[in-house]
Amino acid sequence: MIGLREREGRLMKNNSHSLLISIIVTTVIIGVLIGCILLFYFPNDFFVSQSITSIRLLPFAGPKTQENSTECESKTVALLSDKNAELKKQLRELTERLRIAEQGKDQTEKEFLALVKQEKAGPFGTVKALRTNPIVAPDESVNPRLANLLEKIAVKREIIVTLANSNVKEILEIWFTNIKRVGIPNYLVVALDDEIAKFCESNQVPFYKRDPDNGIDTVGKIPNGEAVSSLKFRILREFLQLGYSVLLSDIDIVYLQNPFDHLYRDSDVESMSDGHNNMTAYGYNDVFNDPGMGWSSGVFTRRIFVYNAGFFYIRPTIPSIELLDRVAARLLKEKAWDQVVFNEELFHPSYPGYDGLHAAKRTMDIYLFMNSRVLFKTVRNNANLSKLKPVIIHLNYHRDKLTRMKAVVEYYVNGNQDALKPFPDGTPR
Structure with missing residues (x-):
C-alpha cells in the first residue's frame, strides 16, 4: 500500500511539474508573439x-x-490595430497634401512658361541672340534734385554729360558753343566747383552742381585730370539709376553733328575707339611666334585697340551699372588710368577666380566718331576721307588741345581748307 501511494504521489508530482512547464x-511563446x-x-x-x-x-x-x-x-492587438489605422489615415492625408502641392508646383511652372516667350531655333543662318539687356526701373529716390533737372532737359531719356572745373574754362567754351551750334538740346555740365557753375549760368548752359558729399566734391577743386576721371564713374551711376542713357563726353571734343542720330542703342556700352584704322579699331589677328615650339611656333591672337573712356554711350542696364561700380571701386584702391581699368573690366573674360562682366558692347564708326590721330595722320592727307563730315572729333591724342580744337572748327565749320596744315601729326615731346 505504501509503495502504491508513493508511486501515485510521484506520478501526480510529475504531472504537476509537466503542466507547470507547459x-x-x-x-x-505568447510574450514573444506580442x-x-x-x-x-x-x-x-x-x-x-x-x-x-x-x-x-x-x-x-x-x-x-x-x-x-x-x-x-x-x-493589445486591438490597441495596435487602432493605432495602425490612425497612422494610415495620417499617411493618406500627408500623401494627399503632397499631391496637391505637386499639382500647384506644376501649375506655377506652366504659368511661368506661358509668360516667357519660348522660341524654336530657326533654319541655319537665321538665328540671332538677344543684343540688348532690359533697362532698370527708374529710382528717383537716389537723387530727386537731379531727377527733376533731367526731366526738363533730357530728350527720350538720353543726355550728353561732361564734368568740368574752373581749370578748363576755355576748352569747355568751345565744347558747349559747338553743341549749341549743332542744335543739341539735351546736354549737361556737371560743375565741380562754384566758378564753373557761375560760368555755365552766365552762358545759359545747363549745369548741375553736386551737393557736398563727405568731401568728394573737393575733387573738382584739384587740378588733376585723373582725380576728375575717377569721380565721373560714381556720378554716372546716379544718372543710370534714374533711368537715363548717358553719352559721356570729355570736354576736348568738337561736335559737328548730333550724335544721337548715329547711335545703334543695341548694346550696354557703345564707345569710340582709340584705333586708327579698321584693323586696330575693330580687331585683327596678331601672330605670336615662338620658334622653339617647332611645328606649332605660330599662335594666333586677337587684338583690338582700347575703347576711349572719354566718349561712350551707356544704357541704364544692370551690366552697365555693374561696370561703373567695378571701375569706381578699383580706382578708389588703385593708382591707375581710368581708361585702362574701364577696358579691363569691359573685356576681360571669366576665368578661375574671376567673374567677367556680362555686358554687350559696340565699337563706334571711327570716321564718324573720330579721334585726333585718325584726323591728323590719315583723314587730312586723304582726298576722299577729307570730304567726310564726322559727328565728333576727339582731341585725345594731342596735348595742344585748345589750338587744335579751334583749327578743327575752322576746317569743318568755317571751311578753311588750310586750317589743319600747320600741325604735325603728333604733339612734340
Whole structure:
C-alpha cells in the first residue's frame, strides 16, 4: 500500500511539474508573439511611450490564468490595430497634401512658361541672340534734385554729360558753343566747383552742381585730370539709376553733328575707339611666334585697340551699372588710368577666380566718331576721307588741345581748307 501511494504521489508530482512547464512555455511563446507584433508596428517609439503604460495596466497573467492571457493579447492587438489605422489615415492625408502641392508646383511652372516667350531655333543662318539687356526701373529716390533737372532737359531719356572745373574754362567754351551750334538740346555740365557753375549760368548752359558729399566734391577743386576721371564713374551711376542713357563726353571734343542720330542703342556700352584704322579699331589677328615650339611656333591672337573712356554711350542696364561700380571701386584702391581699368573690366573674360562682366558692347564708326590721330595722320592727307563730315572729333591724342580744337572748327565749320596744315601729326615731346 505504501509503495502504491508513493508511486501515485510521484506520478501526480510529475504531472504537476509537466503542466507547470507547459504553462511557462506557452506564456513565453505568447510574450514573444506580442513583442514581435509591437516591434513590427512600432519599431522606434512604442515601448517608450504609450505601450509601456498600456502593458503595465494589463492584469498579470499567472501560470493558471491562460484565459486572462488570451484576453490581454486580444486587447493589445486591438490597441495596435487602432493605432495602425490612425497612422494610415495620417499617411493618406500627408500623401494627399503632397499631391496637391505637386499639382500647384506644376501649375506655377506652366504659368511661368506661358509668360516667357519660348522660341524654336530657326533654319541655319537665321538665328540671332538677344543684343540688348532690359533697362532698370527708374529710382528717383537716389537723387530727386537731379531727377527733376533731367526731366526738363533730357530728350527720350538720353543726355550728353561732361564734368568740368574752373581749370578748363576755355576748352569747355568751345565744347558747349559747338553743341549749341549743332542744335543739341539735351546736354549737361556737371560743375565741380562754384566758378564753373557761375560760368555755365552766365552762358545759359545747363549745369548741375553736386551737393557736398563727405568731401568728394573737393575733387573738382584739384587740378588733376585723373582725380576728375575717377569721380565721373560714381556720378554716372546716379544718372543710370534714374533711368537715363548717358553719352559721356570729355570736354576736348568738337561736335559737328548730333550724335544721337548715329547711335545703334543695341548694346550696354557703345564707345569710340582709340584705333586708327579698321584693323586696330575693330580687331585683327596678331601672330605670336615662338620658334622653339617647332611645328606649332605660330599662335594666333586677337587684338583690338582700347575703347576711349572719354566718349561712350551707356544704357541704364544692370551690366552697365555693374561696370561703373567695378571701375569706381578699383580706382578708389588703385593708382591707375581710368581708361585702362574701364577696358579691363569691359573685356576681360571669366576665368578661375574671376567673374567677367556680362555686358554687350559696340565699337563706334571711327570716321564718324573720330579721334585726333585718325584726323591728323590719315583723314587730312586723304582726298576722299577729307570730304567726310564726322559727328565728333576727339582731341585725345594731342596735348595742344585748345589750338587744335579751334583749327578743327575752322576746317569743318568755317571751311578753311588750310586750317589743319600747320600741325604735325603728333604733339612734340
